[in-house]
Amino acid sequence: MCLGIPAKVISILDKENGTALVETGGVRREACVSLLSLQGKSINNLIGEWVLLHVGFAMAIIDQQEALDTLALIASLDGIDANND
Amino acid sequence: MKQAMNFRDPHRVNRLIKCIQAKAAPVAERLGRPLQIMEVCGGHTHAIVNTGLNQLLPSSIELIHGPGCPVCVLPTHAIDQAVALAEYSNHILVSFGDPLRVPGSQHSLLDAKAKGAQINTIYSPLDALKLAKSYPNKTIVFFAIGFDTTIPSTACTLQMALQQGISNFRVLCHHICLIPVLMTLLKQQEIQLDGFLGPGHVSMVIGVQAYKPIVQKYHKPLVIAGFEPVDILHALYKLVQQFSTQKYAVQNAYSHVVSATGNQPAQQAINEVFISGVDAKWRGLGLVPISGLSIRPQYRSLDATLLLEKKYCTKQESDPTYCKKVLTGSLKPQHCPWFGNKCTPHHPQSGLMVSSEGACAAFYSSSTKAKQG
């Protein structure tokens, strides 16, 4: 269910209402970013971040470091298996 | 996007499949049958069928398509309500594309449109609000469907409508929550599932912790997965690992998007706008306790059900006989006596055959033949 795809925040359109211009694969759209937890930071910090977009709402900031860590973990699986099995 | 390509990388896919194969074989041998894993989410069903992962997985793992497609479980009376509202003069019903072909008791929304009802397809509830501003003399009714992932967007849109005083905007709310249906599934006696692939985008809203009570109570593992092939296989690997060690827990294989506590501003928006824990009817499953939402009194002026005649609010219906079995994983779509004859994508009997994510439609349109070559 729940089609969600990564999109990059290009610019902030309306600080008050929390709207931003986001882009994915060269396709742009106005999105609502007001449901993201900014943890005290300015909304401008979102520019350049990748967010998970669902029905025009950014629902999560994609943690690039976590993604890299996951990939590294997967890369190491072969070794673990070879030892165990 | 570059990152996304890494999660589509065929080399990583192949390696993960080998790892899963090595770990799953001894478990299946111990059980004397393949592991039965339900992908709860229709998005996973779609991804698995489209990429052909189901063909590439070892025979020690059997994937069961779950109920996680909000369109598939949309009850007939929800469609009837939407059709009735669309047929009112001076009303425009705006909807995602998904429910348009789902059969109601008389018509689908597409039928109603062909007969003159005004129905617009949109991508975002924000566009529904824009439409309301552009047509102040018409009533714009947004047909709100979807699981926990989509509920915050409706909540936020209702907040905006109230704040901005947009009085010609209404919401027909048929949102449903996923955890209660997992509970209902697990209570079924006949169910034979070993574990669950957890829905990545629902989890992004509700967080990893939300699943803990279920896993503790029923001792079934659940691993949250993203939607790229590497994400899905990574989660399957973690599941199989749990079966190996026979220690069951909630795990998160989608940690770059899903956090322990989920999206808290989104949860707050839901709580502010909706009362949760309302019983809701699902097509196929019947009444699922505490799975629905109702609009809070302070947002009542935006509730589209108040526009409806009473008969649309109490309608009962009978469920197609076999859908429940398919939804609970005890009947495979291709073994349903209606599959491919009485029920096809051209003449669907239920949402399972309408949505491209519905277990039956997914199976119908991509019935696979040859294995890898």
Next chain:
Amino acid sequence: MSNDQIITLAHGAGGEVMQQLIDKLFLKAFNDKPLRQKEDQARIPLAELHAKGDRLAFTTDSYVVSPLFFPGGDIGKLAVCGTLNDLAVGGAQPLYLSAGFIIEEGLSLTLLEEIVYSMAKTAKEQGVSIITGDTKVVERGMADKLFINTTGVGVIPQSIQLSAANARPGDKILVSGFIGDHGATVMLARDNLGLHSDLQSDCAALYPLINQLLLQHTHDIRCIRDVTRGGIGGVLSEIAQASNITIELDEVALPVRSQTRGICELLGLDPLFLANEGLAVFVVDHQHAETVLQLMQQHPLGQHAQIVGEVTAFSINHLHLKTRYGARRIVNVPYGLQLPRIC
């Protein structure tokens, strides 16, 4: 004609206003001899046709695109290219077109002029004459702004024998460029989805490309089809049925622009079933597929051509897709229009 005029019922009523529209717009723009002679029919010398080949190709299509103007084209250009392509994929040299207009009253005359001149320009570039036509104006609400019907006539040279029933196991499937561009562009141009991109419709007349390929590979090319509404998936399913064969597509080889892919991912659509208006698929004898591909890629209309699949078997008439992971799935043509989805 002045700028703020609109089309009224009088423009289709057969009186003086209609005559003026015909004289000052259609005759002027299309400027063809048979049209100017104002007979009830265009008259085409048979000898001229006969010199070009042994079969007359004859086709018709109606165009109802909304919006009338979109990035990369307009309904006029579409109405000419679409019908010319239907002739060209049969191996015919397109020669003549008719043009029928059904206009909703209230349409801006300036817009109509722009569309008519776009048709004239496209036809002229292709060396084709618009030699007969018709105009009807209907009351507001009875049509959506403007519908155009075009009928085309061309001649097929004796040596050419293309058919959708010709494909056989081993043949390669070539596609002349990116899939789905027109469908994705028009969907965004309707502007109800709030999505924006620099994507353009691929709307183009394909005869120059097809002619060049057929001159050198008359017998190596078994079948050509232009890709329209049903997308490449729809066309290949038709060929599979007509030839009673199975076609297997290679997911990795399919040329899809990043914008089209982006739109498909956002809206949950399958690019295999998005429309094109200047794209053709070719079924080619496998021994010559590479040569035909190279020739195609040298032509401006085929720069992004690719070999995307092959005919794998007789008598199953399925379309298969080999995924990038090596799995195979059956591709079924969707029931109706693809709808954007959230789940």
